[in-house]
Amino acid sequence: MKNVNPRKVFTQYRDCIEPYEPVLTRKYTITHSDVSAEMFVFIASNYACDKVTAVHDDVKIAWEKGEKDLILKGVVDVDGKQAAMAKIRNKIFLNEIPLALQALRWADRFLFRKSPELDKTPIFIHFKSDSPEFNKIYSLGLIGYYK
Numbered sequence: 001m002k003n004v005n006p007r008k009v010f011t012q013y014r015d016c017i018e019p020y021e022p023v024l025t026r027k028y029t030i031t032h033s034d035v036s037a038e039m040f041v042f043i044a045s046n047y048a049c050d051k052v053t054a055v056h057d058d059v060k061i062a063w064e065k066g067e068k069d070l071i072l073k074g075v076v077d078v079d080g081k082q083a084a085m086a087k088i089r090n091k092i093f094l095n096e097i098p099l100a101l102q103a104l105r106w107a108d109r110f111l112f113r114k115s116p117e118l119d120k121t122p123i124f125i126h127f128k129s130d131s132p133e134f135n136k137i138y139s140l141g142l143i144g145y146y147k
Contacts, residue, residue, distance in 0.1 A: 001098050002098070002099060003102065004039065004099050004102035004103050004106060005037075006106050008036070008037055008038045008039060009038075009039045009040075009041060009103045009106050009107055010038060010039070010040050010041070010107075011041050011042075011043065011107040011108075012040070012041070012042050012043070012048075013043050013044070014042060014043065014044035014045075014046075014048065015044045015045040015046065016045060017043050017044055017045060019108075019110035019111060020110055020111055020114045021111075023063055023070070023111065023115070023118070024063050024064075024065070024070070025045045025063075026043060026044075026045075026062065026063050026108075026111075027043075027044055027045060027046060027047050027060070027061070027062040027063075028041060028042065028043055028059075028060070028061040028062070028074075028104050028107075028108075029041070029042040029044075029047045029048035029049075029051060029052065029058055029059075029060055030042075030058060030059040030060075030061070030100045030103055030104060031051055031052065031057070031058045032057070032100075039099070039100070039103040041103050041104055041106075041107035041108070043107065043108060047060050057076070057077075057080070057089070057092070057093070058076075058077075059074055059075075059076050059097065059100045059125070060074055060075050060076075061073065061074035061104060061123075061125075062074070063121075066122075069120075069121070070118070070121050071121060071122050071123070071124060072121050072122070072123045072124070072143055073123075073124050073125075073126075074123070074124070074125040074126065075125065075126045075128050076093045076097070076125060076126070076127055076128065077128055078090045078093060078127050078128060078129035078131075078134045078135070079128075079129050079130055079131070079134075083129075083130055083131070086129050086130075086131050086133075086134050087134070090127060090129070090134045093127060094127075097125060097138075097140065098140075098146065101123065101140065101143065101146040102146045102147075104143070104146070105143055105144075105146045105147045106147075109147075112143075112144075112147070118143065119142065119143055119144025119147065120142055120144060121142060121143045121144075122139065122141070122142055122143075123139070123140040123141060123142070123143055124137055124138070124139055124140070125137070125138050125140055
C-alpha cells in the first residue's frame, strides 16, 4: 500500500464540527488534485458539495450507528459523468481508496488520539454504479489500519 504524504493533506473543519467532537454527525468529503497530489479533507455535518467539481473525484464517508457499534460508511461514484468510463474509474478507486482513508485518518488524528477506540471502527464503501459489475460494497477493514 502506498502511503499518503501528511504534508499534502489539508483539513478544513466546517459547521459545528470541532477537532474532538461530535463523532456521530461527522461527514468527510475527500478530494484531491491530480496536478499537485494534494488531498483535501473537509470535516463537517454535511458533505462539502461546493468542493466537488467535474475534475475532482471525491469520496464521501460518514459515521453511522451499526448493529452494535459505530461504522464508517462511504460512497464513490464509479460511473461519474460517463458510464463508459466505469471500468477505468472502478480500478482507479480500488487503487486509490487506501490513500483517501489514510488522508481521513491523518486529517482527523485529533479525534482518534482523544478516542483511540474509534480506530476499531469498520469501514464500508459503496462503489456506486449503474453497472452490476461495479456496483458493490467493499469492507475495507478498520480505520486504525490506515494510520
